[in-house]
Every structure is written in structure tokens, then in C-alpha cells.
Amino acid sequence: MSTEEIEAMFSITGRDYTNAGRASTxxxxxxxxxxxxxxxxRRTAIASYEAEMNLVMYxxxxxxxxxxxxxxxxxxxxxxxxxIKDIALAMQEGYSTATPEMREMGFGAGMGLPNIKRNSxxxxxxxxAGRGTRLSIRINQAS
Amino acid sequence: xxxxxxxxxxMTLAQIRDLISAEVLCGTDLSIKVAExxxxxxxxxxxxxxxxxxxxxxxxxxxxxxxxxxxxDLCGVVFVRGKNPGGEILKLAREAHLPVLSTSLTMFExxxxxxxxxxxx
Numbered sequence: 188m189s190t191e192e193i194e195a196m197f198s199i200t201g202r203d204y205t206n207a208g209r210a211s212t213x214x215x216x217x218x219x220x221x222x223x224x225x226x227x228x229r230r231t232a233i234a235s236y237e238a239e240m241n242l243v244m245y246x247x248x249x250x251x252x253x254x255x256x257x258x259x260x261x262x263x264x265x266x267x268x269x270x271i272k273d274i275a276l277a278m279q280e281g282y283s284t285a286t287p288e289m290r291e292m293g294f295g296a297g298m299g300l301p302n303i304k305r306n307s308x309x310x311x312x313x314x315x316a317g318r319g320t321r322l323s324i325r326i327n328q329a330s
Numbered sequence: 331x332x333x334x335x336x337x338x339x340x341m342t343l344a345q346i347r348d349l350i351s352a353e354v355l356c357g358t359d360l361s362i363k364v365a366e367x368x369x370x371x372x373x374x375x376x377x378x379x380x381x382x383x384x385x386x387x388x389x390x391x392x393x394x395x396x397x398x399x400x401x402x403d404l405c406g407v408v409f410v411r412g413k414n415p416g417g418e419i420l421k422l423a424r425e426a427h428l429p430v431l432s433t434s435l436t437m438f439e440x441x442x443x444x445x446x447x448x449x450x451x
Contacts, residue, residue, distance in 0.1 A: 208401070211397070215401060229382060229403050296372050
């Protein structure tokens, strides 16, 4: 378990597929260097990458904010974009509004949000249609 | 009848390279042991279903394959159907110390050969 408290902020640009995943790779590196349990690192990295891909695929721009304390890893993802009209529907496995372009990249199977939730101990999502989406997840280090 | 659990046999990456007639595009340590293999073109499925240490067989060629493998703690990637990843993809893999192989075999043939050995059937 880490005893350090750190924060890191990443800016993400929509449709920038070249750099998509770079922030999550950095987040994974930070957690590894802190000596956090590999299972916690993997869960955080997967949730972070799914969220980052969602942001890149759907939003105009956004930020990812990582906070680590000795007990928890928290990730807050905020974007400016179309938002999600029906969150309950978006949380259903297999439901997707992905374009053929997104599917060609290997994404858009309607698994992203459910997979983020599955890897989190606490999951909160809110969205305003036409404005953006805010996602906050927490992963307990002792879990 | 009790079901006898299969005894999976781990193979090294070097043994896998020979079995599926693959070329090693990057990665120097071929002594890595592989006991689990998954085949997918959807990275969403890999992120949802893979286990750490798994070897990924895929026909999808883009940088997200490498990012997915790194994020999900996979042990390596095999591109099937003779697909050759470009320099950008291999650069990313090298930075992450992720072994990458390429075989001209189909996904079905590649998976079949590996399944026969690794599943222990």
C-alpha cells in the first residue's frame, strides 16, 4: 500500500486517436512507481483507458484527474461534448452509439461504461445532454 | 462423473514462435512463459475479458492494440493473417517492452495450434 499522496492532471483532445491511451499509460506508470498492488494498478488502468477512449471518441475535449492517497485511487474524468442522453441505457452491456470508424479501431461494443463500473469500487456518472459528461470512480487499495 | 480439470501447459514465446511459424517483430526475451491465450479483434472485449499475462492473437492492426495490451498487463501480441504493423505501432511496443510477433496463419489456425498444446487436451 502506498503511503504517498499524489495528484496528476491530463488534458485530452477529442478525435486525437494518435495519442488516445497515452494518459492512461502514464497513470499506470505513476501507480506502478508508487508500488501499488498490481491488481489495483490493472483495474485502474483498464477503467482509465476505457474512459479515455470514450472521451476521445465522443467528446470535444476533457480532463482526467488522478488522486492517490494511502487508501484509495480516485479518477475524475470531465468532458465537453454531446453528453449522454440516457445513462441507464448507456450502462447496459451491448448498447452502443459507436460509429463504424470507432468499431474499426476495436471499440464501441457497448462494453466501456459497464467495464469501468466493474473495475471500480465506487462509480458515479452524470451528464447534461449537449454539454458534457462527468465520471468519478474510486478504487480501494485494500480491495 | 467428476470433471477432471485440464492441466494447461505453459509454452515459452520462443516455442510459440516456432509452432505458429511467426516472425518476432520486437521483444528480446522469448523465455516468457505463456499459459493463457486469447483471440479477439475487439479491444473492448480484451479489456473486459482478458487476464493478466495473456497472449493476444489479433487481426486488428493499430496503436490501440498495443495500448490495450499494456493497460491489461498482457504478455505479448501476435498479429495474424500476415498483417504487418507499422513503425509507430512497433515503437510503442518497444517503449513498453511488449513482445510483438507476426504470423501468416489465419486466426483460426493460429489459435488451433496453440490450443492443442496449451489446453493439454
